[in-house]
Amino acid sequence: MRVVVITGASDGIGAEMARRIAAKQGGGVALVLAARSREALESVAGACDALGAQTLVCPTDVGVQAQCVALIDAAVAKFGRIDVLVNNAGRSAQALFEDVADLGWYEELMRINLWGSVWCTHAALPHLKASRGSIVAVSSLAGLVGVPGRTAYAATKFAMTGFFEALRIELNGAGVSVTTAYPGVVATKIRHRGFNAAGQQAGSSGLKEDGAMTVEECARLIVDGMNARKRDVVMTLQGKAGRFLKLVAPGLVDKLALAAVKDDVRPH
Template identity: 70%
Template sequence: MQTLVITGASDGIGAELARQLATTHGADATLVLAARQRDALEAVAVQCRQAGARALVVPTDVSDEAQCRALTTEAVRQTGRIDVLINNAGVSAQALFAEVRAEDLGWYERLMRVNLWGSVWCTHAALPQLLATRGRIVAVSSLAGLVGVPGRTAYSASKFAMSGFFEALRAELKPTGVSVTTAYPGVVATRIRHHGYNARGEAAGSSGLKEEGAMSVEECARLILRGMERRQREVVMTTKGKLGRFLKLLAPGLVEKMALAALKDEVKPR
């Protein structure tokens, strides 16, 4: 029996990761579902149980260190182990840096607490259990964590920070058998950009990115789980993402143009 902890499991990619794990692992898995909204978590838990898995709901705000530690404590209290930790909880933002007023800049720090610190705290708390099971850590970064995306200074900073943290941790953990898989999705069809911050730190309510051709949440979750099962170092999604990474070394100006082209006209810098 394996215990798999998923943060940001109430919606989007995290909820789909839970559903797919429930289907593939069935009664061999206990899924520990964490996010802030209890009702939405309960709805995902019902779907996981219908697929045959055991599912626990642990309401957690990952921007609070004590709640990250309480999540691990609860998972261990109820199941006695942790085999997998998927650091998926995240918030997005769309704002040109020059348009953010000094009095609003606090949301940059709040975003960092969720995307970076939430991952650091959850991973630190779960590490003793993961070492004991020679388990798996997954970090859901973004292509914006490989290439700086205009209008996403806060988000890119948080995802680059995640990438660096988990790359260093992967090397540290190599002798222990614990694997670290960092996923770099491109544009995935979820509501993340609608919930994300605008320049004033309010919910943006719309997406600043061109959404045509977005990857389905099912495909994104499938790729993440395949990388996790194979203990891959990285899962870089989309051809553009794979190309952009190498092109950045050879022709960074071209990559800047590609990043700008991903924005809708109304949010482009002038």
């Protein structure tokens, strides 16, 4: 049986990945679902159970190392192995750097987005090496191209990109694949629940969301990339073009990044 651990599994991309994997593999998969809300996790687990999967709900705050270790320990205690670790948990943020008075929430965001992935991966690595399994890191296009008003978020996602790129090379001979996914704007509420300049919940998105990718399509692309053990999953034409143009026309990329931000949150 394939054992898949998914952080940030209570809603959005993580929950949809869980449902998709359960629908595809049914009784051949065990899903270990982690997030802070037990109630929301139980709802996702119920849907996956109905599709034939086995599930384990593990309320977890990935911003706390001990809870990351406990998550991995619980997965191994229940199912005896780990085949896939999906580092999906994360939080967004939207604030112009000059408007931030207290940088404490920058540190908190880094702890959630980067360190949560690092801690979970470190705890799971011996088990993934034993199974010759897979690691998935859900970064963002903001981990490839900086976007104004998202200095904190981009910093965390660029850090994820660098960490998992280096780890991929380290694990090249161990049979463990590392797939980094780069979603663009996806139709979730992550930006509404992110930090604002005061370190409070933003309540709205600072990005233009016309034509946002559906959660279902985003989850499909990540799961397909995971199963194919791809290096990277860059999901949009704009993302692929931006990655190339950053090398040959960086000034143009800056203009495109600025154009993605709503007028009322642009630099003043």
